Amino acid sequence: MPVPTHIFDPPFNIIRCSHAVLDVVDLGKSRAFYENTVGLHVEDADDKAVYLRGSEEHQHHSLVLRKASTAACSRLGFKVGNDGDLDKAASFFSENGIAYGFVDQPFQGRTLQFTDPAGFQLELYASMEKRPHLLRRYDLYKGCHPQRLDHFNVFAPEVQNTVNFYARLGFRLTEYGEEDGPNGRIAAAWMHRKGNVHDLAITNGKGPRLHHIAYWTPTAMNILHLCDVMASSGYLKNIERGPGRHGISNAFFLYIRDPDGHRLELYTSDYFTGDHDHEPLRWSLKDPRRQTLWGAPAPRSWFEEGSPFAGQAVREPAFVADVTIAD
Missing domain, CATH: 3.10.180.10 (2,3-Dihydroxybiphenyl 1,2-Dioxygenase, domain 1)
Incomplete structure (x- = not known):
């Protein structure tokens, strides 16, 4: 099958993968696994969600655990270059018949959620709350x-x-x-x-x-x-x-x-x-x-x-x- 040609001027600018939102049944058990065994750092938590990140990351979270009745992947997140890219993305999705909508998400700026043609549920954002990275906080290192x-x-x-x-x-x-x-x-x-x-x-x-x-x-x-x-x-x-x-x-x-x-x-x-x-x-x-x-x-x-x-x-x-x- 054909290998796609690289496109250097896409309709909007995605920078990188950013975060995943996972639905979990036992929030406390999942938090303990990711925090104490794997070694991610908890940045914020309540009885509905836990927000975690790696030690090198300045962004508030790269993994969100949400309490739910059934385990599933809720969303995968990508960071875009700036706020204007969100509007460009919305125009692209509208022109191509892709379902989308702007939503409010904790600790993130304006966020655009969409479902791609294959059925993957994604979200785009340009800004997220910043935290000092923990790269040199070796006293906090756990797991891997x-x-x-x-x-x-x-x-x-x-x-x-x-x-x-x-x-x-x-x-x-x-x-x-x-x-x-x-x-x-x-x-x-x-x-x-x-x-x-x-x-x-x-x-x-x-x-x-x-x-x-x-x-x-x-x-x-x-x-x-x-x-x-x-x-x-x-x-x-x-x-x-x-x-x-x-x-x-x-x-x-x-x-x-x-x-x-x-x-x-x-x-x-x-x-x-x-x-x-x-x-x-x-x-x-x-x-x-x-x-x-x-x-x-x-x-x-x-x-x-x-x-x-x-x-x-x-x-x-x-x-x-x-x-x-x-x-």
Whole structure:
């Protein structure tokens, strides 16, 4: 299938992925997991929501946990360049028949929420309350010392259409997995705005669903330390995959599940992609190094389970990719 052309003058300017809003059933249990085990910092909290961030982040939050009756992904957030980009985005959505609306969100400036053509529920904002970063507050470090939100990965039932939509918004393709042969289909794509491997990864599967959110850690040793922490604090079974290294993105990784089953990746060691003529890297679906350069193959749950978007019906994928699954 065709690889999209980079668009350098998109209809509005998305800077980077910013935050995720997850619905959780037991707010206290989820807070304890993310704060004490993973090591995110709680910035504000009440009986309805908890706002957390990484130690490098100046923004008020990069993860919001909302108390709900059912676990789901509520929204994924992106930061835009300025307030005018929100108006440009609204015009673009109106012209293209995309549902949207301006809303008030705590600690954020004017916020534009929309549902993209694939059914992913997103929000855009230009300004958020600032906090001093905690990078040098080593006395506050816990867990794997997560520094910043790095990316989202989603299950999309129509990968090519979803890739094409985000390419229109200026997302650049860095790596992709494709079937072999003249009519090979793209089964997964890694797209960025901020100059690393991805802000958004789009994976073939039942969707729209969230596969995972990912936080950057300082070193691989921080990820290994989290394995020790989880093994000794009652969360050994929450380790789903890894540690290991992907061929795609070159990332050292660990995948874990929170108390509601939301998947979190701890991630480090990808690379710079900011040059305007950076060419995307193609991976054959038959190349096992793309998923696992080294380490155990991914379990079935990693391919099949994800967090639905609240209120969105989940659709079967347009095709089933041939992937390697651990026994």
